[in-house]
Amino acid sequence: MSLVKPISFLCASCWAAAARTKHTALLLPVMIAIILGSSPASAQTAFSFSFSGNGTSGGSGFSMTGSGTITPYGPTTISVNGTAAGGGALGITFVVTFGDGSTWNATSTATPTSSTSISGNANINSGTGTFLGAHGSFSFVASGPFTTGSFPFTVTGAGTLSTSTGTRVVPGAWGNNTGTNSSVAGASNSNRYQELIGPQQLGSGTIIINQIAFRAYAGTGPLNFTIANLAVYLSTSSLYPNIDNGRTLMSTTFASNIGPDNTLVFSGPKNVSSPGCAGPSPCPFDVVLPLSTPFLYNPTLGSLLVDLQATGFNATAGSFDDALFPYPPGGGLAIVTGTLGSATGTFAPIGHVMQVGYTGCTFGLSSPGQTFPASGGTANVTVNTPVGCSWNLSGLPNWVTPSALSGSGTTALSFQVTANAGADQSTTFTIAGISFTIQQQAPSIANLNLIGSMAHIAAEENWVTTFTLVNKSSSAATARMSLFGDPNDPTGSGPLTLTLAFPQLPVSSNRLDAAFLDDALAPNASWISTTAVQPASTSLVGSAQLAATGPVDGFAIFHQIPTAQEAVVPLETRNASSYLLAYDNTGNIVLGVAVANLSTQAANINVVLRDDTGAQIGTPLPIALTSNQHKSFVLSTQFPATVNKRGTIEFDTPAGGRISVLGIRFTPPNNALTTIPALANVGTGGGSIAHLASGGDGWQTTFVLVNTGTSATSATLSFFNDQTGFPVSLPLAFPQTGGPTSMTVPAYTAQLAAGATLLIVSGGAQPLITGSAQLSTTGNVSGFVIFRHNNQEAVVPLESRNASGYIIAFDNTGGTATGIAVNSVSALPVNVPVIIRDDTGAQIGTDTLNLAANGHLAFTLVTQKYPQTANIRGTLEFDTPAAATIGALGIRIPGGAASTYTTLPALAK
Numbered sequence: 001m002s003l004v005k006p007i008s009f010l011c012a013s014c015w016a017a018a019a020r021t022k023h024t025a026l027l028l029p030v031m032i033a034i035i036l037g038s039s040p041a042s043a044q045t046a047f048s049f050s051f052s053g054n055g056t057s058g059g060s061g062f063s064m065t066g067s068g069t070i071t072p073y074g075p076t077t078i079s080v081n082g083t084a085a086g087g088g089a090l091g092i093t094f095v096v097t098f099g100d101g102s103t104w105n106a107t108s109t110a111t112p113t114s115s116t117s118i119s120g121n122a123n124i125n126s127g128t129g130t131f132l133g134a135h136g137s138f139s140f141v142a143s144g145p146f147t148t149g150s151f152p153f154t155v156t157g158a159g160t161l162s163t164s165t166g167t168r169v170v171p172g173a174w175g176n177n178t179g180t181n182s183s184v185a186g187a188s189n190s191n192r193y194q195e196l197i198g199p200q201q202l203g204s205g206t207i208i209i210n211q212i213a214f215r216a217y218a219g220t221g222p223l224n225f226t227i228a229n230l231a232v233y234l235s236t237s238s239l240y241p242n243i244d245n246g247r248t249l250m251s252t253t254f255a256s257n258i259g260p261d262n263t264l265v266f267s268g269p270k271n272v273s274s275p276g277c278a279g280p281s282p283c284p285f286d287v288v289l290p291l292s293t294p295f296l297y298n299p300t301l302g303s304l305l306v307d308l309q310a311t312g313f314n315a316t317a318g319s320f321d322d323a324l325f326p327y328p329p330g331g332g333l334a335i336v337t338g339t340l341g342s343a344t345g346t347f348a349p350i351g352h353v354m355q356v357g358y359t360g361c362t363f364g365l366s367s368p369g370q371t372f373p374a375s376g377g378t379a380n381v382t383v384n385t386p387v388g389c390s391w392n393l394s395g396l397p398n399w400v401t402p403s404a405l406s407g408s409g410t411t412a413l414s415f416q417v418t419a420n421a422g423a424d425q426s427t428t429f430t431i432a433g434i435s436f437t438i439q440q441q442a443p444s445i446a447n448l449n450l451i452g453s454m455a456h457i458a459a460e461e462n463w464v465t466t467f468t469l470v471n472k473s474s475s476a477a478t479a480r481m482s483l484f485g486d487p488n489d490p491t492g493s494g495p496l497t498l499t500l501a502f503p504q505l506p507v508s509s510n511r512l513d514a515a516f517l518d519d520a521l522a523p524n525a526s527w528i529s530t531t532a533v534q535p536a537s538t539s540l541v542g543s544a545q546l547a548a549t550g551p552v553d554g555f556a557i558f559h560q561i562p563t564a565q566e567a568v569v570p571l572e573t574r575n576a577s578s579y580l581l582a583y584d585n586t587g588n589i590v591l592g593v594a595v596a597n598l599s600t601q602a603a604n605i606n607v608v609l610r611d612d613t614g615a616q617i618g619t620p621l622p623i624a625l626t627s628n629q630h631k632s633f634v635l636s637t638q639f640p641a642t643v644n645k646r647g648t649i650e651f652d653t654p655a656g657g658r659i660s661v662l663g664i665r666f667t668p669p670n671n672a673l674t675t676i677p678a679l680a681n682v683g684t685g686g687g688s689i690a691h692l693a694s695g696g697d698g699w700q701t702t703f704v705l706v707n708t709g710t711s712a713t714s715a716t717l718s719f720f721n722d723q724t725g726f727p728v729s730l731p732l733a734f735p736q737t738g739g740p741t742s743m744t745v746p747a748y749t750a751q752l753a754a755g756a757t758l759l760i761v762s763g764g765a766q767p768l769i770t771g772s773a774q775l776s777t778t779g780n781v782s783g784f785v786i787f788r789h790n791n792q793e794a795v796v797p798l799e800s801r802n803a804s805g806y807i808i809a810f811d812n813t814g815g816t817a818t819g820i821a822v823n824s825v826s827a828l829p830v831n832v833p834v835i836i837r838d839d840t841g842a843q844i845g846t847d848t849l850n851l852a853a854n855g856h857l858a859f860t861l862v863t864q865k866y867p868q869t870a871n872i873r874g875t876l877e878f879d880t881p882a883a884a885t886i887g888a889l890g891i892r893i894p895g896g897a898a899s900t901y902t903t904l905p906a907l908a909k
Contacts, residue, residue: 044136044160044161044162045072045160045161045162045163045208045210045294045359046158046159046160047070047071047072047073047138047158047159047160047161048070048071048156048157048158049068049069049070049071049076049138049155049156049157049158050068050069050154050155050156051066051067051068051076051078051154051155051156052066052067052068052152052153052154052155053065053066053067053078053152053153054066054150054151054152054153055080055144055146055150055151055152055153056149056150056151057146057147057148057149057151058149060083060084061081061082061083061084061090062081062082062146063079063080063081063082064078064079064080064081064142064144064153064155065077065078065079065080066078066080066153066155068155070096072263072293072294072295072296073098073208073294073296074098074099074261074296075099076096076097076098076099077096077097078094078095078096078097078155079094079095079097080092080093080094080142080153080155081093082118082146085109087111088111088112089109089110089111090109090110090111090112090118091107091108091109092107092108092109092110092118092120092122093105093106093107094106094107094108094122098129098130098131098206098296099298100129100130100206100298100300101128101129102127102128102129102130102131102132102206102360103127103128103129103131104124104126104127104128104131104134104161105124105125105126105127106122106123106124106125106138107122107123107125108120108121108122108123108140112146115145115146115147116143116144116145116146117141117142117143118141118142118146119139119140119141119142120139120140121137121138121139121140122137122138122139122140122159123135123136123137124136124137124138124159124161127163129205129206129360129361130163130205130206130207130208130296130359130360130361131161131163131360132163132360132361132388132389132390133163133388134161134162134163135161135162135163136159136160136161136162137159137160138157138158138159138160139157139158139159140155140156140157141155141156141157142154142155143155163208163359163360165210165357165358165359165386166357166358166359166362166385166386167355167356167357167358168201168202168203168355168356168358168362168364169285169353169354169355169356170197170201170202170332170333170353170354170355170356171201171323171331171332171333171353172201172332172364173533173534173535174282174321174323174353174535176281176282177282177535177536177537178217178218178279178280178281178282178321178535179217179321179322179323179324179353179535180217180321180322180323180324180350180562181217181220181319181321181322182217182319182320182321182322182350182352183220183318183319184223184225184315184317184318184319184320185315185317186315187313187315188313188339189311189312189313189314190310190311190312190313190339190340190341191310191313191337191338191339191340192254192307192308192309192310192337192338192339192340192342192345193307193308193309193310193335193337194250194254194257194305194306194307194308194335194336194337194345195305195306195308195333195334195335195351195352195354196237196239196240196241196250196257196303196304196305196306196333196334196335196336197241197303197304197305197306197332197333197354198240198241198242198303198331198332198333199299199300199302199303199304200299200332200507201304201332201333202297202299202304202356202362203299203362203363203364203384203385203434204299204362204363204364204432204433204434205299205360205361205362205363205385205389205432205433206296206297206298206299206360206362207296207297207358207359207360207361207362208294208295208296208297208358208359208360209234209265209291209294209295209296209297209304209356209357209358210290210291210294210357210358210359211288211289211290211291211356211357212232212288212289212291212306212354212355212356212357213285213286213287213288213289213354213355213357214285214287214320214321214352214353214354214355215274215282215283215284215285215286215287215320215321215353215355216274216275216276216277216283216286216287216318216319216320216321217276217283217318217319217320217321217322218276218277218278218279218280218281218282218283218321219276219277219278219279219280220276220318220319221276221317221318222273222274222275222276222317222318223272223273223274223276223287223317223318223319223320224272224273224274224315224316224317224318225272225313225314225315225316225318226269226270226271226272226312226313226314227269227270227271227272227310227311227312227313227314228269228311228312228313229267229268229269229310229311229312230266230267230268230269230270230308230309230310231264231266231267231308231309231310232264232265232266232267232289232291232306232307232308232309233258233262233263233264233265233305233306233307233309234262234263234265234291234295234297234304234305234306234307235258235259235260235261235262235263235305235307236259236260236261236297236298236301236302236303236304236305237250237257237258237259237302237303237304237305238259238302238303239251239256239257239302239303240303240330241303241330241331241332241333241334241349241351242325242327242329242330242331242332242334242349243328243329243330243813243814244329244330244501244503244507244510245503245504245505245506245507245510247507249330249334249347250303250334250336250347251336252336252344252345252346252347253343253344254307254336254338254342254343254344254345255343257305257307257336258305258307259302259305261296262307263293263295264293265291265292265293265294265295266289266290266291266292266293267292270289272287274286274287274318276318280537282321282353283321285355294359297358299362306354309340310340311340320352320353321352321353322350322351322352322353323350323351323352323353323535324349324350324561324562325349325350325533325561326349326464326533326559326561326564327349327814327894327895327896328813328814328815328816328894328895328896329503329813329814330349330814331349331533333350333351334347334348334349334350334351335347335348335350335351336348361385361386361388361389361390362385362386362389363383363384363385363389363391363431363432363433363434364383364384364385364434365381365382365383365384365431365432365434365436366381366382366384367379367380367381367436367513368435368436368437368499368511368512368513369428369435369436369437369438369439369509369511369512369513370437370438370439370512370513370514371438371439371440371441371512371513371514371515371516371517372417372438372439372440372441373440373441373516374419374420374421374440374441374442374443375419376416376417376418376419376420376440377417378414378415378416378417379414379415379417379438380412380413380414380415381412381413381414381415381431381436382410382411382412382413383407383410383411383413383431383432384410385409385410385432386409386410387408387409387410388408388409389408389409390406390407390408391406391407391408391411391431391432391433392405392406392407392432393405393406393429393430393431394429394430395427395428395429395430396427396429397427397429399417399418399420399425399427399440400415400416400417400418400427400429400438401415401416401418402414402415402416403415413431415438417438417440420440420441420442420443421443422442423442424439424440424441424442424445424478424518425439425440425442426438426439426440428509435509437509437512439512439514439517439518441480441516441518442518445478445480445518445549446549447549447550448478448480448547448548448549449547449548449549450545450546450547450598450658451546451547451548451552451553451571451573452545452546452571452572452573452574452660453543453544453545453546453571453572453596453598453660454467454543454544454545454546454555454556454569454570454571454572454660454662455543455569455572455594455595455596455630455660455661455662456541456542456543456569456594456596456630456632456662456664457483457531457541457542457543457544457556457558457569458539458540458541458558459498459531459534459539459540459541460498460531460534460535460536460538460539460540461534461535461536461537461538461539461540462539462560462561462562463531463539463558463559463560463561464530464531464532464533464558464559464561465530465531465556465557465558465559465569466528466529466530466531466556466557466559467481467527467528467529467530467544467554467555467556468526468527468528468554468555468556468557468809468811469481469521469526469527469528469546469552469553469554470521470524470525470526470527470552470553470554470807470809470875470907471521471522471523471524471525471526471527471550471551471552471841472524472550472551472552472553472807472907472909473523473524473550473551474523474524475523475550476520476521476522476523476550477520477521477548477549477550477551477552478518478519478520478521478548478549478550479518479519479520479521479527479546479547479548479549479552480516480517480518480546480547480548481516481517481519481529481544481545481546482495482515482516482544482545482546482547483495483496483497483498483514483515483516483542483543483544484496484542484543484544484545484596484628484629484630485540485541485542485630486540486541486542486629486630486631486632487629487631488538488541489540489541489542490538490540493626493628493629493630494628495515495516496515496540496542497513497514497515498513498514498515498531498532498540499511499512499513499531499532499534500512500513500514500517500529500530500531500532501529501530501531501532502528502529503528503530503813504527504528504839504873511532521552521841522840522841523841524837524841524843524875525839525840525841526809526839526841526873526874526875527554527839528811528839528873533561541630541632542630543594543596543628543630543660544556545598545628546571551909553571553573553807553907553908554571554809554907555568555569555570555571555809555904555905555907556568556569556571557569557892557902558664558673559894560673563670563671563673563900564894564896564900565671565672565673565792565900566673566892566894566900566901566902567664567673567674567675567902568675568892568902568903568904568905569662569675570675570677570797570905572660572661572662572678574680574681575653575658576653576680576681577652577653578650578651578652578653578680579650579651579653579659579660579661579678579679579680580648580649580650580651580678580679580680580706580708581593581648581649581651581661581663581676581678581679582646582647582648582663582676582679582704582706582757582783582784583635583642583645583646583647583648583649583663583676584646584665584759585635585636585642585643585644585645585646586644586645586646587668588668589665589666589667589668590634590635590636590665590666590671591634591635591636591663591664591665591666591676592632592633592634592635592663592664592665592666593632593633593634593635593638593649593661593662593663593664594630594631594632594661594662594663594664595623595625595630595631595632595651595659595660595661596625596628596629596630596631596659596660596661597625597626597627597628597629597630597657597658597659598628598657598658598659598660599627599628599654599656599657599658599659600627600628601627601656601657602624602625602626602627603624603625603654603657603659604622604623604624604654605622605623605624605625605651605652605653605654605659606622606651606652607620607621607622607623607639607649607650607651607652608620608649608650608652609639609641609642609647609648609649609650610647610648610649610650610755610757611645611646611647612645612646612647612736612756612757612758612759613753613756614707614752614753614754614755614756614757615755616755617641617642617645617647618639618640618641618642620639620641623651635649646736646757646759647757648706648755648757660678661678662675662676662678663675663676663677663678664676665786665793665795667788667791667793669791670791672788672791672792672793673793674786674793674794674795674902675795676784676795677784677795677797679706679708679782679783682708682709682780682781682782682800683780683800684777684778684779684780685800685802686715686774686775686776686777686781686798686800687774687775687782687798687799687800687887688772688773688774688775688798688799688800688823688825688885688887689703689772689773689774689775689785689796689798689799689823689887690772690796690799690821690822690823690856690887690888690889690906691770691771691772691796691821691823691856691858691889691891692719692730692762692769692770692771692772692773692785693768693769693770693787693789694730694731694762694763694764694765694768694769694770695731695763695764695765695766695767695768695769696765696766696767696768696769697768697789698763698789698790699763699768699787699788699789700761700762700763700787700788700789701761701762701763701785701786701787701788702759702760702761702762702785702786702788703717703758703759703760703761703762703773703783703785704757704758704759704783704784704785704786705717705750705752705757705758705760705775705781705782705783706752706756706757706758706781706782706783707752707753707754707755707756707757707779707780707781708755708780708781708782709754709779709780709781710754710755711754711779712751712752712753712754712779713751713752713777713778713779713780713781714749714750714751714752714777714778714779715749715750715752715758715775715776715777715779715781716747716748716749716750716775716776716777717747717748717749717750717760717773717774717775718746718747718773718774718776719746719747719771719772719773720771720772720773720774720823720854720855720856721769721771721856722769722770722771722856722857722858723852723855723856723857724852724855725824725851725852725853725854725855725856726854727746727747728746728769728771729744729745729746730744730745730746730762730765730769731743731744731762731763731764731765732744732745732748732760732761732762733760733761733762733763734759734760734761735759735761736758736759748760752779752781763788770856770858771856772821772823772854772856772887773785774825774854775798782798782800783798784796784797784798787903790899792899792900792901794891794901794902794903795903796889796903797905799887799888799906801908802880802885803880803908803909804879804880804909805877805878805879805880805908805909806877806878806880806886806887806888806906806907806908806909807875807876807877807878807906807907807908807909808820808875808876808878808888808889808890808904808906808907809873809874809875809890809904809907810861810869810873810874810875810876810890810892810904811873811892812861812862812869812870812871812872812873813871813872813873814894814895815894815895815896816892816893816894816895817860817861817862817863817892817893817895818860818861818869818890818891818892818893818904819858819859819860819861819890819891819892819893820858820859820860820861820865820876820888820889820890820891821856821857821858821888821889821890821891822849822851822856822857822858822878822886822887822888822889823851823854823855823856823857823886823887823888824851824852824853824854824855824856824884824885824886825854825884825885825886825887826853826854826883826884826885827853827854828853828884829850829851829852829853829855830850830851830855830881830884830886831848831849831850831851831881832848832849832850832851832878832879832880832881832886833846833847833848833878833879833881834846834847834848834849834876834877834878834879835876835877835879836866836868836869836874836875836876836877837874837875837876837877838872838873838874839872839873839874839875844868844869844874845866845868847865847866849878851886861876877909879909887906888906889903889904889906890903890904890905890906891903891904892904
């Protein structure tokens, strides 16, 4: 059973229920894959025009150039040339040029009615760009003193124009996948719904939009509603549905989202009666809005804003199919919704899946780019565009050979990548004006060594995993990330190809399909990559391995999109003989477990189960993993002996092998998500907890101690106050039977049998108590604490490394906040040097924290300390003073209304 399954049932309905009180219906997007209509047709549009300008005549002809407007297409320029055609007639050619460079051409044979007027009919016979394949006709009247040498002129007329058409689903990845259930029940009578579509969603060419359509959510029955009057406006907005690469997010003020070309494209009553569909495939786009005024859209000028204003809205049944994105950073679509007439509304990273009907040539690629090993290989990508739309390639290096350099219409392309005998190499070229990147590894890299692994990653369906790597050295380093799948994945075990986004790079080239990739990290720099949002029937799970030429460290963060729950996955850098996970399967708590084999050889991993007294239970079979294989399961399902118990599960590393282990804890009532650290290489020195919180408005800290040794031992927890470092008394409770029930003390000593687990819960103090804790023991005791507040949880491991310094990576973009805690384990005051860096590794500040003996300091970045970290990513380095021991901790609080949080691991120098 996949590790993500215990909460997969929350995916759609819980978000829709929570968000329904905020807006009429929800939405979501991203991905650059394009879904086009299967059979491009021809659309006929009525138009009228008026131009004025200057002309010259000479001999038997004239030449005129001017400017004006073609309704509904907008401002254009015109060139009209006339030559004698015999019998008093003139052969006339028209060339109309639009702002994006698109053209259409027409010809006419007409007889002047006077020396100042020419009228007739013209045939449109060709076009370029948006008007590729254009044909049609129009009548015209040209006025001016054509026989003079230089003269002013006017041309007016009207006609019909036909061009090839296509459809595009936005967001593209939802073309063949259902999204999120968004019920229309409860919508207000008069409402406003602005949906902003990122420019990447609509390809690389200018198009004329003539229709938009929506669909019902599969399996929810018919979608029925009426609107007494619906006004729909389209415009090109300077804002975006996400904050990728510093983009400005759409505003909650409706007027701020509207572009200068705001156009009323539909007005009137609307009755919707869609039968829906049973699923599991998505429903057809049968909620159709044909536009009375087509809209010219150029994606290079901004995002597309769809502004729906409804009065007399009456919903009887059904749900829209929506797309939902994690925020921050957001995705390919977003919405602002509210009451019609209000100046402001509510933002949400969600929106209706939409089908856009258009004329013209727009282009999309099935892949943003790919990676290759040193041996080379073949890349495949499909160019998606309507029939008759021409495209070409440019900027190719000599080590990449395409199957074609140009083409027309939708085409499957292949690229042959030759073997690489040199260093890592990368190229970005264009296909139909869209960037496509190929990265190729070197056959070998000097000093490249395995650093560690992340035992579990989750992507697609309702999951996003963000990787953060930090170069802890003052020298540049090369890092190699490798992703491996699970036998349950559609592609099975082995390399796991995911679409990765790189938020530090320009948006035009910040995606890549990769199962492995190399990248250079500058001294002290941070590197960020995230799996792209992709709707799917099941999630993809697996593991990641990191190799590097220097001291590169890091972690991953899971994000479950519908609930906004997050949990951190530390990079496992230890190569231990065994790993222990403490479990608590009582009170409907669920522990998921992931195990990864880092070896190229198969591994049989022996498992030992213990209850919280240290007694062995059950007779578990070894876990068999093939080369680089990953396995995830729910503990109580895989090993029923652990049902309704607390205790530990031990994984023994096979001789000559290497493994990594991770636990993920799901806690009711909302399946709060947090990771459980694996205990390994436990010494006898104890350690410290950099932060604790008890009481106030509901903070609870649970201490989990495990005796990993083979002999009974004692362990003492001591608690120290914030800032002063004085001992502080905490209220303690003991949920396990056979021990004390409660007490309030500044320290507590317990006897732990070999293999035993002890839980101590502190909460209910008034006022709130914050500070730190220290563990003293002569045995092999380790553990962690679990924070709990507002039904959210986060884990803090025991700090026992006594490193020369600790690095916290922060991301303060998109409204995310970062809390920091630092503690001292010293009988004397200490001064802790601090270095602040941005994600390029550049130093942007220094400081010294003055801590009392056993002191503790907690603060929020930007608002309480280090304002230069606002809206950036980077690191904080806390250096350990001579003859002292410190600890450090980060807490990440993402922006948005969910109020989730997770801990950020301290990377040891």
